[in-house]
Amino acid sequence: MGRLDKRFVALLGLAALPPAIEGVIFDALDFRAAWGLAPQVTAVWPYDTYHDLRWLFVYHNSWPTFAVGLVGLILFRALLTTGLVALAWPRQVPWPGLRWLIRRNLVLTVVITLVVSPWAALSIAASVVALSWLLLASLLPMFLLAPFLQRAAVVGAWWRGLPSIELVGWSLLNFVVLTVGGAVVWAVPIGWTGPTAAVAGVINGLLWQRTVSAALLPRRPVKWARVPVAPLAVLLAFVVPLAVQPLLLLLPATSSRSRIQLLNRPLPADVRHAVIFIDGHGSTYGGEPAADPNVQQFSYRGLAPDGRPLPYSARDTHRSIGSSTALLETQVDALHRRTGRPVALIGLSEGALVARTYLAVRPHPEVDTLAMFSPLINAGRSYYPPPGASSGWGLAAGWELRAVFGLADVFGGGVGPDEPFVRSLMDNAPFYRNDLMCPVPGVRILAFLPTTTATEAPPGEYSAIPVFQMPGVHGGLLPRPLIQARLVNFLAGEPVSHPERGYALLQEVAAAWQAPPLPLSVNPVWQGSRVPDAAFTGRICQPR
Structure with missing residues (x-):
């Protein structure tokens, strides 16, 4: 029992430490707009990867920096998840060995990164045009995929069969915890971001323990045990958001x-x-x-x-x-x-x-x-360069968005990420963010x-x-x-x-799901304006 208690304490400590560090960094930089993201560092899949990719898509300015950042995030996420799963492993289930867990989580991190990346890119588009339906479209796949992906780290044939009702419940609670945690972290005074994010991380640790146990010790036999349900869910996750805008176009027109x-x-x-x-x-x-x-x-x-x-x-x-x-x-x-x-x-x-x-x-x-x-x-909180550019902040995000909206054109979407109206928002972001x-x-x-x-x-x-x-x-x-x-x-x-x-409360509730904004000071396209940045000051209409 003592050994179990030590593992449990270690699990909570590991789940709390990265959010606390991220929160302390945000406080040190006074990066107010990103406070709500800190609890997601140790969230249960897929929200942890969604957190990582949003940062990477905003904060890279060339293909080499994107590649290095992607490899670094995959290794970090694989090792962190391995540690969380190992510490959450129930005593009733035979231990598969550390090598198996590392290998499993490394491959799985790559797979989940590929699956989640279009929706992380879509969150970048949402921060460019400030439209709630785009933000919703980037989150819908997370709802759908979470119960399936939460089995992936510990169950061999995770892609077959329906997830249990327990996993569905824990995945929903996971989303609620991250939403409330992001709101609370944002609401506390400066200096309390790190400790509050650590508390949210402790709750993440509890969710890891319950999720791993629910995946390894299901109370009922798995339904549709031979059906590859997870790939079908991934396909559905791709189709539904892409069809949202075309479906809206089918509604009776309002003149x-x-x-x-x-x-x-x-x-x-x-x-x-x-x-x-x-x-x-x-x-x-x-x-x-x-x-x-x-x-x-x-x-x-x-x-x-x-x-x-x-x-x-x-x-x-x-x-x-x-x-x-x-x-x-x-x-x-x-x-x-x-x-x-x-x-x-x-x-x-x-x-x-x-x-x-x-x-x-x-x-x-x-x-x-x-x-x-x-x-x-x-609007204009993120950026990606025009198609002909070989460098610039958000370079890879721009090309992924072109692929996503190009696929949407098959469904009749008809709007691309480089149309002049959208580029106007990015090129003149200081005005739309401040004035x-x-x-x-x-x-x-x-x-x-x-x-x-x-x-x-x-x-x-x-x-x-x-x-x-x-x-x-x-x-x-x-x-x-x-x-x-x-x-x-x-x-x-x-x-x-x-x-x-x-x-204002709704603003705080949504804080966890915004893409982190790109500071006005780092983008050469914006630097000439010298506008104070509300992402750090928390205030608009500031004189130049």
């Missing part, structure tokens, strides 16, 4: 007119502005005029010779933000000259970024009002935020402008009658604000 009532009816008498509505990525416009001549829809193709906005297709929205702001400048000027009114902008998703960028780089003196719906908060949600002198700004945006960026300060928050998904608030009424109130000059108390 701009059904989403914003201002296009369908005259402006209320107390609204003295002319209004331009800038729709989001993938939207279409058939050229229909608005009911009120003082309202028009922004066209991603520009204006006809007679001044009418040209019809556009979804493909026309796949342009750089800079080119869209140039089009907006022309359309604002034309609308103001035609109506003689000050101009208010209403932007949705990509349209919100176009409008806010316009106010930063080429504002018209008569544009004094902006309403942003579902802006991409804290997007900041005031503009002389302009009233309001952001309508669905609660899912809380999962799209690391915890901390995210807005210095008034916000109206409600439960909802990206782009889902605009059609609601309450939101339409508040929008009209805002355009009429009334103060509008409705922050949700649980928004």
